[in-house]
Amino acid sequence: MTTSIGILHPGEMGISLAATALNTGMDVYWCSAGRSGASSERANDLGIHSLNSLEALCNTCEILISVCPPHAAMNVADEVIACNYQGIYADVNAIAPTTVKTIAASMANAGIEFVDGGIIGMPATQHGTTWLYLCGNSADKVASCFSGGPLETSVLGPEIGKASGLKMCFAANSKGTAALHTAILATAETMGVRDALEKQWAIYTPGFTEKSQARIRQVARKAWRFSGEMKEIAATMEAAGLPREFFDAAAQVYERQKSLKDAGQEPEIEEILEKVTKK
Amino acid sequence: MTTSIGILHPGEMGISLAATALNTGMDVYWCSAGRSGASSERANDLGIHSLNSLEALCNTCEILISVCPPHAAMNVADEVIACNYQGIYADVNAIAPTTVKTIAASMANAGIEFVDGGIIGMPATQHGTTWLYLCGNSADKVASCFSGGPLETSVLGPEIGKASGLKMCFAANSKGTAALHTAILATAETMGVRDALEKQWAIYTPGFTEKSQARIRQVARKAWRFSGEMKEIAATMEAAGLPREFFDAAAQVYERQKSLKDAGQEPEIEEILEKVTKK
Numbered sequence: 411m412t413t414s415i416g417i418l419h420p421g422e423m424g425i426s427l428a429a430t431a432l433n434t435g436m437d438v439y440w441c442s443a444g445r446s447g448a449s450s451e452r453a454n455d456l457g458i459h460s461l462n463s464l465e466a467l468c469n470t471c472e473i474l475i476s477v478c479p480p481h482a483a484m485n486v487a488d489e490v491i492a493c494n495y496q497g498i499y500a501d502v503n504a505i506a507p508t509t510v511k512t513i514a515a516s517m518a519n520a521g522i523e524f525v526d527g528g529i530i531g532m533p534a535t536q537h538g539t540t541w542l543y544l545c546g547n548s549a550d551k552v553a554s555c556f557s558g559g560p561l562e563t564s565v566l567g568p569e570i571g572k573a574s575g576l577k578m579c580f581a582a583n584s585k586g587t588a589a590l591h592t593a594i595l596a597t598a599e600t601m602g603v604r605d606a607l608e609k610q611w612a613i614y615t616p617g618f619t620e621k622s623q624a625r626i627r628q629v630a631r632k633a634w635r636f637s638g639e640m641k642e643i644a645a646t647m648e649a650a651g652l653p654r655e656f657f658d659a660a661a662q663v664y665e666r667q668k669s670l671k672d673a674g675q676e677p678e679i680e681e682i683l684e685k686v687t688k689k
Numbered sequence: 690m691t692t693s694i695g696i697l698h699p700g701e702m703g704i705s706l707a708a709t710a711l712n713t714g715m716d717v718y719w720c721s722a723g724r725s726g727a728s729s730e731r732a733n734d735l736g737i738h739s740l741n742s743l744e745a746l747c748n749t750c751e752i753l754i755s756v757c758p759p760h761a762a763m764n765v766a767d768e769v770i771a772c773n774y775q776g777i778y779a780d781v782n783a784i785a786p787t788t789v790k791t792i793a794a795s796m797a798n799a800g801i802e803f804v805d806g807g808i809i810g811m812p813a814t815q816h817g818t819t820w821l822y823l824c825g826n827s828a829d830k831v832a833s834c835f836s837g838g839p840l841e842t843s844v845l846g847p848e849i850g851k852a853s854g855l856k857m858c859f860a861a862n863s864k865g866t867a868a869l870h871t872a873i874l875a876t877a878e879t880m881g882v883r884d885a886l887e888k889q890w891a892i893y894t895p896g897f898t899e900k901s902q903a904r905i906r907q908v909a910r911k912a913w914r915f916s917g918e919m920k921e922i923a924a925t926m927e928a929a930g931l932p933r934e935f936f937d938a939a940a941q942v943y944e945r946q947k948s949l950k951d952a953g954q955e956p957e958i959e960e961i962l963e964k965v966t967k968k
Contacts, residue, residue: 507880530889541889566885575880580889582873590869593931594861600929601786601854606845610809610820610859650879651967652872653941659932688930 412437415555416471417458418486419445424477425452426533426540426561427502432458434558441467468495473552476501477529481638487513491520500552502527502542504581506645507571514546514570525552526570528577534561543573578646582657585636586643588629589660591622596683627676633667640664691716694834695750696737697765698724703756704731705812705819705840706781711737713837720746747774752831755780756808760917766792770799779831781806781821783860785924786850793825793849804831805849807856813840822852857925861936864915865922867908868939870901875962906955912946919943 414437417428424440431438438458442450453460461467467474468490474497476486483503490499499522501513510526517524525548531540537560544553545566553563566572598604608619629636644657666686670677693716696707703719710717717737721729732739740746747753747769753776755765762782769778778801780792789805796803804827810819816839823832824845832842845851877883887898908915923936945965949956 531893538892543885564885566882569881572880572882572885576877576882576885576889579873579877579880579882579886582876583870583890586869586873587866590865590935591862593926593935594858594865597861597926597929597931598855598858600931601851601858601925602848603845603851603855603858606822606843606851606855607858610855611862613817646880647872647876650876652876652879652965653938655934655938655941656869656872659934659938662932662934686931 413473413555414439414471415473415475416440416461416467418464418467418474418476418490419478420449420453420456420458421477422452422533423529424475425456426535427475427477427529427542427556428453428456428458430534430556430558430561432456432558433560434555436555439467439471464489465493468493468497471497473498473500473555475527475552476503478503479635479638480504480642481635483509484513487516491516491522495520495522498523498525498548498552500525500527500544500546501574502529502544503574504528504577504639504642505574506578506642506649507575508645508649509642510571510574523548524570525549526573527552528573528575528580530577530580536560538562543576545573546570549573575646578643581639582643582647585629585639585664586656586660588622588625589636589640589663590656592626592663592682592686593659595623595626595679596687599680599683600687623679626682627679630667630670630677630682631673633664634671637661637664637668692752692834693718693750694752694754695719695740695746697746697753697755697769698757699728699732699735699737700756701731701812702808703754704735705814706754706756706808706821706835707732707735707737709813709835709837709840711735711837712839713834715834718746718750743768744772747772747776750776752777752779752834754806754831755782757782758914758917759783759921760914762788763792766795770795770801774799774801777802777804777827777831779804779806779823779825780853781808781823782853783807783856783918783921784853785857785921785928786854787924787928788921789850789853802827803849804828805852806831807852807854807859809856809859815839817841822855824852825849828852854925857922860918861922861926864908864918864943865935865939867901867904868915868919868942869935871905871942871961871965872938874902874905874958875966878959878962879966902958905961906958909946909949909956909961910952912943913950916940916943916947 534540640661644654813819919940923933
């Protein structure tokens with residue numbers, strides 16, 4: 411059974427969802443209004459249908475998938491509600507369950523069926539590397555649009571908040587650890603003991619320094635959108651009864667790197683440590 | 690050349706310093722006044738000289754080593770100054786360089802030669818597992834009292850603050866990561882997604898869950914003294930221009946576990962997660 415599905419918006423992750431939906435035999439749409447040339451290029455390369463307004467997308471699609479930076483998630487949802495959309499709306503963004511529940515309530519008021527989602531991994535290019543977790547009463551229906559791979563899907567039951575909560579916890583470790591390591595290295599650098607620290611790490615955990623630095627450099631150009639995600643994780647922890655401050659700090663570490671967004675290549679570790687240190 | 694060296698106080702780490710000094714041929718003393726039966730037992734087992742007052746220890750020793758929980762470091766230093774001690778005083782505790790500098794200033798005022806130290810690793814039982822880092826003008830002299838192993842020594846130059854700074858950064862990673870993982874697992878538990886998270890970790894990093902949980906359980910009974918150390922790390926980061934909040938959070942995570950101090954055996958992970966979660 412072919413379902414018409416709309417992707418808001420085809421960034422790198424969105425395109426990997428679109429590709430999986432195409433592989434599953436779905437009709438895949440996107441809305442070109444106000445999107446970048448890079449989005450158009452990605453969408454055209456993949457060959458998904460382009461519509462020139464959000465209204466048209468909302469009138470055409472039975473399922474909409476919101477995949478955008480965390481800080482934009484609420485706004486995308488509001489725009490869809492304003493179009494009087496009446497299908498299934500799946501938010502698969504890196505946002506706190508509390509944020510998700512706010513969106514879910516607005517959607518319910520507008521008569522829209524809501525599905526909570528969370529994506530773990532990089533944009534999917536092969537099986538077994540990227541997971542789309544889903545929950546909510548219509549989670550199975552959304553999952554069935556993505557069964558053709560390479561993205562893997564997993565349904566966590568009807569309760570809204572579990573998929574996003576899982577995503578938050580996974581990202582708390584992967585991105586939180588990178589932020590923590592960045593702060594530690596920058597502290598050591600300021601105090602003139604980075605060499606000694608790296609030597610000691612090399613004795614205790616061979617390869618740790620190299621692996622940690624590679625990770626810090628790998629995320630630097632994405633830091634501009636990680637700071638919003640860290641704030642969502644802080645909210646998640648607070649709602650769960652744990653100290654949110656780990657992720658208030660992580661948000662600051664990424665916020666201070668936002669100017670690295672347009673760096674042509676991975677910045678050197680020294681440049682990153684300099685950026686995150688307040689003089 | 691035999692030097693008389695006093696250990697304040699022979700806890701498990703202090704005893705491993707005392708044993709190394711004995712191996713190096715030093716005369717090693719401790720002060721039994723006000724100490725626990727466990728300290729006496731450790732000191733007697735090793736065969737170091739017991740003196741019954743801090744005054745006697747200060748009059749007898751050319752070098753004093755302060756090795757105590759972070760929150761007690763300042764107090765131990767003040768007590769030694771009050772005894773009109775005139776030798777070398779090495780603070781090897783897990784305290785921030787800013788705290789160390791405060792102690793160093795008091796020592797200088799009192800005419801006491803100060804050495805900054807930091808210990809990395811568990812109490813030393815074999816070569817190549819535990820490091821005593823030292824800095825300050827008399828760091829070499831202190832190091833020479835510990836050249837007989839199994840503790841390794843390393844001198845970081847004359848500048849006070851480097852040894853403690855290095856210790857802070859190393860502990861920031863080892864103990865900070867354990868606190869972060871504890872908070873993440875507890876968040877997942879509260880949201881009902883711990884199983885799903887652990888399954889996902891098992892796919893991405895086989896063995897991660899087991900290793901992380903083993904570490905969390907291993908530190909639980911020491912949490913009562915880690916919270917003070919986390920506050921020192923927070924101060925270290927703040928002074929270096931990095932966000933301190935990572936370690937304000939870590940201090941809370943350990944503070945909430947302090948009642949596990951007297952647990953007969955390693956607590957189960959569920960008990961720890963329950964303790965750190967605010968209802």
